[in-house]
Amino acid sequence: MEPDIEQLLNGPRGRRLCLELAMEMDQDIRIAVFHLGYNLDPGAGRSRRMLTMDPVGEAPPPLPESTMEELAGLITSLDLRNITTELVQHAFQRAVDTARYWQEPEGEDFLAATQEITESLAHVAKSLEGKPATLWWDQKALPGQWAIDWRSADDPTPLPRNPQHTLAEWVRKERAEELRAAKERPQDPRANFSGEWWSIPHGLIHTVARIPEGLSLVEDSLGWEEATVIPVAGTGRILEITTEEDWTTLCRAFPLEVTASRRHDWFRTTDRHGRWVIPDWEQAASTWDAVHLTVTGYLSVAGRALAVGEDTSSVIAGWNPDTTFWLNDVVRESGEPRQHWHRPHNQDEWQLAAGG
Structure with missing residues (x-):
C-alpha cells in the first residue's frame, strides 16, 4: 500500500469511511457487512438485536451469510470509477457518526480492522486519490x-x-x-x-x-x-x-x-x-x-x-x-x-x- 493509503487504513475512522463507501456502492456488500458486523458486535443479542420478518409477520428461514473471504472479494472487485462527492461525504458522515469513545466499537469497526477486510479496503482507499471530495483533507487552518x-x-x-x-x-x-x-x-x-x-x-x-x-x-x-x-x-x-x-x-x-x-x-x-x-x-x-x-x-x-x-x-x-x-x-x-x-x-x- 502507498503511504497515504496505509495512513488512512491505520485509523478506525478512515477504515470505517472506506467500508461505508463500499456499502454505498454495492447492496450485496451492505448485506454482508450487516451480518458479519452484527456477529462481531460486542452488544450482539443484547443492546443490538437482529429481527427479521416476512410480509405475513412470521420469521423467515435465515439467509445464507457471506464469509470474510466473500466480502473481501466483493470489495476488491468493486468498480469505483463513478464515486461522487456526495457518496464520499455521506460515507464520511457515517464514519464520524459512529465514533464512540465511551464503549466498545461497533461490530462494523471490528470487521474493518480484520486483516482480510483492511487489505481489501485498500482498493477503496486508492480510488479516493485525486478525487475532488478529498482534496481538502490535508488543508491547514485558514484565517x-x-x-x-x-x-x-x-x-x-x-x-x-x-x-x-x-x-x-x-x-x-x-x-x-x-x-x-x-x-x-x-x-x-x-x-x-x-x-x-x-x-x-x-x-x-x-x-x-x-x-x-x-x-x-x-x-x-x-x-x-x-x-x-x-x-x-x-x-x-x-x-x-x-x-x-x-x-x-x-x-x-x-x-x-x-x-x-x-x-x-x-x-x-x-x-x-x-x-x-x-x-x-x-x-x-x-x-x-x-x-x-x-x-x-x-x-x-x-x-x-x-x-x-x-x-x-x-x-x-x-x-x-x-x-x-x-x-x-x-x-x-x-x-x-x-x-x-x-x-x-x-x-x-x-x-x-x-x-x-
Whole structure:
C-alpha cells in the first residue's frame, strides 16, 4: 500500500469511511457487512438485536451469510470509477457518526480492522486519490473560518471570550476529577464505570473551514436541526495535527494525567490498559494560539491508543475533523453576515435558510 493509503487504513475512522463507501456502492456488500458486523458486535443479542420478518409477520428461514473471504472479494472487485462527492461525504458522515469513545466499537469497526477486510479496503482507499471530495483533507487552518452555534438566528449569542479563564477552569476541573476518580473508581479497566472521555477543552471558540460539511461531521451529535454559523477571522501560532507524532509530541511537551478518569472508557474503545495522558491545554497556550485537527489526522489517528512513552498513551476523542480550537484570544467575528442553516427532520442534508 502507498503511504497515504496505509495512513488512512491505520485509523478506525478512515477504515470505517472506506467500508461505508463500499456499502454505498454495492447492496450485496451492505448485506454482508450487516451480518458479519452484527456477529462481531460486542452488544450482539443484547443492546443490538437482529429481527427479521416476512410480509405475513412470521420469521423467515435465515439467509445464507457471506464469509470474510466473500466480502473481501466483493470489495476488491468493486468498480469505483463513478464515486461522487456526495457518496464520499455521506460515507464520511457515517464514519464520524459512529465514533464512540465511551464503549466498545461497533461490530462494523471490528470487521474493518480484520486483516482480510483492511487489505481489501485498500482498493477503496486508492480510488479516493485525486478525487475532488478529498482534496481538502490535508488543508491547514485558514484565517477565515466558521464558528457553529447550535441555536437559531432568533437566539443571537456573542462568541465566548477570555480563553485563559476558560482553560484555567477546565484544567482545575480535570485535575479534581482525576483525584476523585483515583479514590472512588477501581483500577480494573473492565469495571462498569464511565466518566469524562474527551481529550479536548470545553468552552473555547472552535471553528471549521467548510460549511455545510462542518455541520454534518460532528461526533456524538445531539441531532441538531438548526444552526447559526458565524464567520470569524483568526491567526497566530497554529499547531497542525496531521500525524500521530504531532499529537504525541504535544502530549509529551504538556502532559496532563487522566489515567483514573479515562481508564475505563478508553480501555473499552482501544482495548489498552495502562497510563493515559492528554495535553494540558492551559500550558499549551503558552506556545500555541490554536490547534487544528486536519481531516487526514482525524481519519488516521482519532480513536487509536497513541504511544506517548514506554508505558503511557493518549487518545484523540471528541474532536471533530477539520476543527480548530483557539487557545488564546486571537480570533474575532469578521463582520460578515451570520448564516442560519436548518436540517429537515430525519434528513441528512443541511439547507441555508432564506435570507440566512
